[in-house]
Amino acid sequence: MRITVDAERCVGSGMCVLTVGEVFDQCQDDGKVIVLRPEPPAETQDAVREAVDLCPAAAIALSADRRP
Template sequence: MRVTLDQDKCVGSGQCITAAPEVFDQRDDDGISFVVDPDPPATSIPEVEQAAAVCPALAIRLLG
């Protein structure tokens, strides 16, 4: 699975980090999230799917 995050859509709510802290992080200056691990292990898939589901801006895409 490939994970992408559209930073232009991100509103900085941090829900993705709460759901999958090993895959997402936030910039200190403006709170916008970014992907730390774009190819997470299979064991992280449920958390990444949860992160995508709770993103208020629908900024997270899962490919593959």
């Protein structure tokens, strides 16, 4: 699983941080989403999917891992 975010869309609700704080944070300066773990550990992936669903601005996207 690979996470990409669109900071332009982000409205800073903090739902991703609330849902899975080990993967997402908010920038101190502008409050927008920061991805701490773009390839989140397996045990967080259900919560990451929930964060994607909860994001009010649809600013988080998931893609499959690119394998060499």
